[in-house]
Amino acid sequence: MEEIVSEIKKDYIASLLDQGKRQDGRGFDDYREIIVEKGISNKAEGSALVRIGDTQVMVGVKLAVGEPFPDMPDSGVLTTNAELIPLASPTFEKGPPDENTIELARVVDRGIRESGCIDLEKLCIAEGEKVWIVFVDIHVLDYDGNLFDASSLGSIAALLDTRLPKIEDGRILYGEKTRKKLPVVDKPVETTYAKIGNNIILDPSLDEELVMDARLTVATTEKGEICAMQKGGAGTYTREEILDIVSRSIDKGKELRKYL
Amino acid sequence: MKDNLSRRMVIPGEVVAEGDVNLGSGVYREGDKVCASIMGLLEKRKSFVKVIPLTGRYIPKVGDFVIGKVTDVNLTHWYVDINSAYNAILNPRDYFRDIDAFQTSLLKILAPGDMIFAVVREITPTKKVYIAMTNRGARLLRGGRLLTINPAKVPRVIGRKSSMISMIKKEVKCSILVGQNGRIWIKGKPELVEIAVKAIKRIEREAHLSGLTDSIKSMIIEEREKL
Structure with missing residues (x-):
């Protein structure tokens, strides 16, 4: 189901932006208040709760032992899954995941995978037979825009929080965590810029997301490299705008990493 | 009081x-x-x-003026969101102008995303709500600013014998339409609209206080002088 935005609201948000203002009084390059809580769940090997304004996302990391992919017998497996439950927004419906859910999971997955932030080769137990499988589960609790940034920030926080469970006689004892951490070597974060008219704004709120023409999500690593990108919406960006967004993303990434 | x-x-x-x-x-x-x-x-x-009631969603009542958002168009009628648990239906015959539904597409008259000022005409026992645009002032709202407040506080915004709302209208020289469903539409000079929004939000917050009309009036005058 899609929310229908009134023309009046669209015009109001666009005219405010033309005056250099935003509905909630933020600057164009400001995030809403960010709160990151780690280790909120005992049942998960790693977990985090992220709030960006009224958006709330819970991320859990579960570990299991399984077979590796035949073409990569010596590396662990990473699986990312997202869930947009009806509790989070009146426009989310139950049932099989829709395109937004799949896009969210894939964009977060790409940020983690392509940055190489998890050293998957260290997750190999026996080559070609047994490896650790890392499940990253994203649960959206409250939707007020910008799920990408909240989810990727939550995922990396949960991965940093993860402790490997004990293994005894080939069985995993889930209740008992060891002190061994997951081999996380980088901290990729994603920043999303929305375009409304000719204005480009960071961290769109729900209202802004509903009226935006296009959005661009950029994932950057600690070194300031781009590791993933995703563009959405029907609008277009010029070359200069993209280069500008990328350089702003690298700066904002440093700011976001402080919350981890 | x-x-x-x-x-x-x-x-x-x-x-x-x-x-x-x-x-x-x-x-x-x-x-x-x-x-x-x-x-x-x-x-x-x-x-x-x-x-x-202290709070709650809007429950439609026959004769209420509402500000609705067109959410869908059908061959024979429009679906309108009236900020309630129930969706409203607007039939072309309840539009203020004669429409030949066989000849013209309803989409050309009202499209999804349009805001309208209408009146609740009928509520069936199964809670189907029919609205009509036959009331005075019924129209498609263009431009301006839209505000949503707690529907339980609407009577306070209007005031006794509409004393409050006519005072605000006079002081800020804006045209204001108040829907019983908690939606308020304001159109005028942008800086005066801002003042009206501030005033209405304050009424919503302080609805339980007495002597509100006077304090709102002095607040508006104060704000106006700052401009």
Whole structure:
């Protein structure tokens, strides 16, 4: 189901932006208040709760032992899954995941995978037979825009929080965590810029997301490299705008990493 | 307001009156007793009793003016969101102009995303709500600013005999339409609209205080002088 935005609201948000203002009084390059809580769940090997304004996302990391992919017998497996439950927004419906859910999971997955932030080769137990499988589960609790940034920030926080469970006689004892951490070597974060008219704004709120023409999500690593990108919406960006967004993303990434 | 003192908070199921009284909204009769059905402030006069809700979604009532958002168009009617649990339906024959639904596409008259000022015409026992644009001032709203407040506070924004809203209109020289469903539309000079928005938000916040009209008036004048 899609929310229908009134023309009046669209015009109001666009005219405010033309005056250099935003509905909630933020600057164009400001995030809403960010709160990151780690280790909120005992049942998960790693977990985090992220709030960006009224958006709330819970991320859990579960570990299991399984077979590796035949073409990569010596590396662990990473699986990312997202869930947009009806509790989070009146426009989310139950049932099989829709395109937004799949896009969210894939964009977060790409940020983690392509940055190489998890050293998957260290997750190999026996080559070609047994490896650790890392499940990253994203649960959206409250939707007020910008799920990408909240989810990727939550995922990396949960991965940093993860402790490997004990293994005894080939069985995993889930209740008992060891002190061994997951081999996380980088901290990729994603920043999303929305375009409304000719204005480009960071961290769109729900209202802004509903009226935006296009959005661009950029994932950057600690070194300031781009590791993933995703563009959405029907609008277009010029070359200069993209280069500008990328350089702003690298700066904002440093700011976001402080919350981890 | 003198009767402010006689108002007290009641909870659902509380006995609020006994015997032969006329019932307003928010109360029901149980044998000889009258009980509150919602949480809110009790208003009791000689032979009349009702409970003013503290909060809640808008419940449509025939004759209410509402500001609706067109969400879907059909071959024969429009679906309108009226900020309620129930969706409303607008038939072309209830539009203020004659429409030949066979000849013209309804989409050309009202499209999804359009805001309209209308009146609740009929509510069926199955809670299908029909609205009409036959009321005075019924129209498609263009431009301006839209505000949503708690529908329970709308009577306070309008004031007794619309004293509050006509005072705001006069002071900020804006055209303001108030829907019983909590939506308010304001159009005028941008800086004056800002003042009106501020005033209405303050009324919503301080709805329980008495002497509000005067303090809002002085606030508007103060704000206007700052410009």
